[in-house]
Amino acid sequence: SAVISQKPSRDICQRGTSLTIQCQVDSQVTMMFWYRQQPGQSLTLIATANQGSEATYESGFVIDKFPISRPNLTFSTLTVSNMSPEDSSIYLCSVNRGSIYEQYFGPGTRLTVT
Amino acid sequence: DAKTTQPPSMDCAEGRAANLPCNHSTISGNEYVYWYRQIHSQGPQYIIHGLKNNETNEMASLIITEDRKSSTLILPHATLRDTAVYYCIVRVGGETSGSRLTFGEGTQLTVNP
Numbered sequence: 001s002a003v004i005s006q007k008p009s010r011d012i013c014q015r016g017t018s019l020t021i022q023c024q025v026d027s028q029v030t031m032m033f034w035y036r037q038q039p040g041q042s043l044t045l046i047a048t049a050n051q052g053s054e055a056t057y058e059s060g061f062v063i064d065k066f067p068i069s070r071p072n073l074t075f076s077t078l079t080v081s082n083m084s085p086e087d088s089s090i091y092l093c094s095v096n097r098g099s100i101y102e103q104y105f106g107p108g109t110r111l112t113v114t
Numbered sequence: 115d116a117k118t119t120q121p122p123s124m125d126c127a128e129g130r131a132a133n134l135p136c137n138h139s140t141i142s143g144n145e146y147v148y149w150y151r152q153i154h155s156q157g158p159q160y161i162i163h164g165l166k167n168n169e170t171n172e173m174a175s176l177i178i179t180e181d182r183k184s185s186t187l188i189l190p191h192a193t194l195r196d197t198a199v200y201y202c203i204v205r206v207g208g209e210t211s212g213s214r215l216t217f218g219e220g221t222q223l224t225v226n227p
Contacts, residue, residue, distance in 0.1 A: 004157075033214070033215075042201075042217040042218060042219055042220060043158065043215075043217040044217070045214055045215070045216070048214065092157050092158075094157075094158075094215075102148060102160045102163055103150075103160065103215055104160060105157030105158045105159070106157050107156060107157050108155075108156070108157050110155075
């Protein structure tokens with residue numbers, strides 16, 4: 001398995017501000033993934049982050065709204081920019097690990113925008 | 115990625131086996147079946163995966179039909195802590211551009227005392 005930590009674990013933010021979420025992994029990984037889980041819903045992939053290259057965003061997500069950094073093989077950040085109440089969600093990072101690259105998830109960051 | 119179909123909810127008595135079905139009739143030959151679960155307010159947890167053969171680990175067993183169009187996750191002795199949403203996902207193995215996980219709605223399993 002993988003040990004993944006996220007900071008902050010939760011936050012309450014005002015509309016129009018930005019929040020940067022950090023994800024730290026206990027060992028080097030090639031790909032890191034960012035997901036969003038809106039209240040009562042399933043997980044949706046936001047983007048895939050490879051070290052040394054631009055993140056690849058899924059349909060419906062754009063870099064201006066969710067800029068991602070991947071400065072090394074154990075760390076990534078996701079910024080939620082110009083927040084609105086619709087951004088209230090749990091944001092999770094995950095990595096591939098194991099013989100067939102099963103994914104492991106961090107504990108999530110619970111964001112509430114007021 | 116192939117789509118999956120799961121019942122939205124199931125109940126199980128504590129100590130009994132929980133059998134969670136999943137249909138994936140459009141699965142491709144190079145796609146694996148993965149199972150994850152998400153206990154309330156936590157990140158999803160990997161349970162097990164398989165390609166063709168049945169698999170067993172310390173958490174569960176995975177039974178895949180011979181035509182690979184459906185599978186069943188078995189929790190042999192369910193406990194209250196197994197109450198969670200269970201996701202069945204099919205995707206290619208390995209670390210490729212096709213290896214993203216696509217989550218459906220999953221099955222809410224409730225284990226009752």
